[in-house]
Amino acid sequence: MTSSTQPSAHYDAVVIGAGFAGLYMLHRLRGLGMRTRVFEAGDGIGGTWFWNCYPGARCDVDSMQYCYSWSDELQREWQWTERYPTRNEILRYVHHVAERFDLNRDISLNARVIAGRWLTDAGTWQIDIERGPTVSARFLITATGCLSESRVPAIKGLEQFKGQTYHTGRWPKIPVSFAGKRVGVMGTGSSGIQAIPEIAREARELVVFQRTPNFSIPAWNGPIDPAHKQHWMANYPFLRERARNTRSGILYDYGTRSGVSMTPAERQEEMDSRWRKGGANFVHAFNDTFVNPESNQFLADYVRDKIRQTVKNPATAHKLLPHDHPIGTKRICVDSGYFEAFNRPNVTLVDLRNDPITGFEEHAVLTQSSRHELDAMVFATGYDAVTGALERLNLRGETGQSLREIWKDGPTSYLGLMTAGFPNLFTITGPGSPSILTNVIVSIEQHVDWIADCLQHMQANQLERIEPQPAAQDRWVAKVQEIATGTLFVKANSWYMGANIPGKPRVFLPFIGGFSTYVAICRDVVSKGYEGFTFSALASKPSCS
Numbered sequence: 107m108t109s110s111t112q113p114s115a116h117y118d119a120v121v122i123g124a125g126f127a128g129l130y131m132l133h134r135l136r137g138l139g140m141r142t143r144v145f146e147a148g149d150g151i152g153g154t155w156f157w158n159c160y161p162g163a164r165c166d167v168d169s170m171q172y173c174y175s176w177s178d179e180l181q182r183e184w185q186w187t188e189r190y191p192t193r194n195e196i197l198r199y200v201h202h203v204a205e206r207f208d209l210n211r212d213i214s215l216n217a218r219v220i221a222g223r224w225l226t227d228a229g230t231w232q233i234d235i236e237r238g239p240t241v242s243a244r245f246l247i248t249a250t251g252c253l254s255e256s257r258v259p260a261i262k263g264l265e266q267f268k269g270q271t272y273h274t275g276r277w278p279k280i281p282v283s284f285a286g287k288r289v290g291v292m293g294t295g296s297s298g299i300q301a302i303p304e305i306a307r308e309a310r311e312l313v314v315f316q317r318t319p320n321f322s323i324p325a326w327n328g329p330i331d332p333a334h335k336q337h338w339m340a341n342y343p344f345l346r347e348r349a350r351n352t353r354s355g356i357l358y359d360y361g362t363r364s365g366v367s368m369t370p371a372e373r374q375e376e377m378d379s380r381w382r383k384g385g386a387n388f389v390h391a392f393n394d395t396f397v398n399p400e401s402n403q404f405l406a407d408y409v410r411d412k413i414r415q416t417v418k419n420p421a422t423a424h425k426l427l428p429h430d431h432p433i434g435t436k437r438i439c440v441d442s443g444y445f446e447a448f449n450r451p452n453v454t455l456v457d458l459r460n461d462p463i464t465g466f467e468e469h470a471v472l473t474q475s476s477r478h479e480l481d482a483m484v485f486a487t488g489y490d491a492v493t494g495a496l497e498r499l500n501l502r503g504e505t506g507q508s509l510r511e512i513w514k515d516g517p518t519s520y521l522g523l524m525t526a527g528f529p530n531l532f533t534i535t536g537p538g539s540p541s542i543l544t545n546v547i548v549s550i551e552q553h554v555d556w557i558a559d560c561l562q563h564m565q566a567n568q569l570e571r572i573e574p575q576p577a578a579q580d581r582w583v584a585k586v587q588e589i590a591t592g593t594l595f596v597k598a599n600s601w602y603m604g605a606n607i608p609g610k611p612r613v614f615l616p617f618i619g620g621f622s623t624y625v626a627i628c629r630d631v632v633s634k635g636y637e638g639f640t641f642s643a644l645a646s647k648p649s650c651s
């Protein structure tokens with residue numbers, strides 16, 4: 107692994123980002139004999155799991171499934187220790203993979219891509235690296251992650267605040283201690299819900315600033331069940347294949363009946379048993395959770411009852427009851443003692459809907475009705491999801507326009523893989539692909555394999571340029587929105603809808619038609635000779651350094 111880039115060089119492919127997507131892409135490109143370089147903005151590999159080292163950070167997908175499936179030896183040799191893996195354990199896994207497959211030598215760290223432009227005549231991407239050289243590549247592949255462009259809201263006076271400030275997605279790599287401190291946390295999504303119980307245990311006082319109460323299901327995390335582990339180890343290929351044939355790429359216990367069709371006793375038993383098992387599996391109790399408001403309401407009411415039972419102060423419990431979106435239409439949270447944390451004497455909940463923040467002072471945050479003196483403020487305020495990191499790259503296509511300009515009314519992409527006008531640019535888990543609605547590692551593997559197979563096809567046929575046809579792209583964009591409109595997801599002000607970023611177009615960002623359906627569509631496109639894509643040979647070839 108190098109911490110600086112080589113002098114100006116030409117590559118067959120440049121990959122942006124060294125998280126799960128970038129690492130596997132590098133491995134596949136090497137297999138094709140392509141000279142490849144990965145540029146990573148951080149000073150370590152791991153992407154999301156490099157940056158997100160906030161207290162309590164862990165994945166809420168079962169560890170036996172939250173790992174690569176492309177190497178059977180790898181999946182058999184790695185030993186997960188907990189039901190849901192901690193951030194540190196995932197990062198150890200990432201390093202193990204990088205070492206085992208000798209990936210580090212083709213990765214440049216501290217190498218943020220700040221711009222790129224397609225040179226039509228040369229048929230290459232020219233790529234600028236911050237504080238580094240400009241390099242070029244025939245193919246440019248983004249592996250920048252869907253949740254990597256962190257966002258702190260603009261709040262009056264924040265720059266005056268003299269306490270420490272943190273964002274969960276940009277947590278310092280040095281130890282942070284809240285012992286004896288008065289800490290504020292803003293944001294009650296997955297990150298906030300994980301961090302709050304941990305910070306509550308350590309801090310002298312914790313003030314949680316909540317804008318939208320959220321649904322959360324207990325994780326009941328603990329050491330991995332040896333029988334469960336053994337079952338997966340013994341049946342990995344079969345179980346992986348079954349997972350790929352589901353709508354989220356995760357082997358949940360998907361309910362097969364409508365909530366409405368069950369008797370009250372059946373429904374109660376179904377929900378009780380799922381609650382006892384814990385995790386996101388809960389929302390899959392019914393086969394129509396996300397399309398039938400009545401079925402959805404059963405689950406939402408159940409969780410609200412649990413919150414009332416858990417939180418001892420009725421006024422606090424009331425503030426914590428989610429009320430403005432169907433359950434699961436904002437990413438469902440999975441917690442370890444989130445609601446219980448509000449029973450602690452050192453934790454206060456501020457409901458920003460009734461008592462909005464008016465600004466920061468040097469040592470306090472002010473709301474309309476109160477003043478909270480704080481030593482530190484944690485922003486768990488999320489991301490400019492899916493498109494934010496791509497737009498930030500400042501990539502300019504054939505017309506000289508950037509992705510940000512082209513996407514001003516919403517992202518345009520064919521299959522979430524490529525955008526018209528940006529030849530030879532592939533976007534792993536790009537907008538309009540299932541990505542964040544799935545086990546993202548499964549989605550990453552499918553995209554990486556699709557791209558690698560496409561490049562192999564191009565090699566075999568001496569094709570040098572690929573781009574999607576605008577008409578095919580338009581149809582795909584319309585399909586993504588049309589399917590989303592048939593679900594309850596469009597009723598929530600979620601980051602899936604871009605609703606968390608002021609001014610961001612309100613469109614549904616991922617493909618919600620199901621992972622297995624999406625895979626079938628991608629296969630069909632290939633079997634029809636890459637239907638909707640245009641290939642060409644280039645007139646002139648760039649010289650290699």
Ligand code: N01
Binds near residue numbers: 293317318437
């Ligand atoms: O971010 P979020 P996240 N004033 O956008 C609030 C994945 N993930 O980092 O709901 C006040 O979900 C905002 O309020 P509202 C997972 O996919 C996975 O928590 O917009 N509050 C919300 O409460 C997840 O969905 C794991 O009204 C403001 C919070 O900040 C995704 O990452 C763990 C505000 C942001 O929630 C993002 O999760 C962690 C403002 N101006 C993350 N602006 C696991 O696998 C925003 N908020 C377990």
